[in-house]
Amino acid sequence: MVFKEDGKMMVKDIARGYPADQVLKIGDQIISINGKAIPDEQVYQQEMNRLVMGDHLSLGIIRENKTLTIDLDFKERLTRDITLNYKGKRSLRSDGFEKVFVQDAAIPSDECGGPVFDSGGNFMGINIARHSRTATIILPLDVIKKSIAKMMDSAKS
The missing domain is CATH 2.30.42.10 (PDZ domain)
Known part of the structure; x- marks a missing residue:
């Protein structure tokens, strides 16, 4: 500290x-x-x-x-915490993001990167990291839109 x-x-x-x-x-x-x-x-x-x-x-x-x-x-600490001993492991980076939300999803970290939809079929964001055995981190739509707008503006320059 x-x-x-x-x-x-x-x-x-x-x-x-x-x-x-x-x-x-x-x-x-x-x-x-x-x-x-x-x-x-x-x-x-x-x-x-x-x-x-x-x-x-x-x-x-x-x-x-x-x-x-x-x-x-920075090396992964050895732990006896059985909740971290699961196939697919936690993503190397799953915290420190400026704005994200978490969803319950048991997918391997190497399968992150896909779209996330709500129950009504609305696009909500992109799955960017595996936080735990049953939780993934989602980059929300408003952040994606803002990033794309910045890229488009810089491409025009």
Whole structure:
């Protein structure tokens, strides 16, 4: 957990069993993530939400008045949680999206990308990720329309 204190982003707690547990210390100041300055919680959260399993993370920190760079690789944590031991697995990226909704659907993560319709046959969005054994993440129609409009505008330029 990182909080702003006296204008600095400070490590206040570290979740045990995660890669950061091995390299960060409570009281470390986070100054950058992958070269991007971290002035506040919002930027910190945005940068952390960009990361998915398999990504490399380079943290700039200040510890005991020394500037250090800590390199971490995001690896899937080993777990004994039986709800995560299912065929098809969770999508590598299933959170941190700006606007989505969730539906109950038991499909493999490699089958994401298809359209989603409501019971009346109306197109609601695109299935973009598998969140759990029985839930998938949907990119809603209004977000899709906005993205297509931006692409069309940039193609005209």
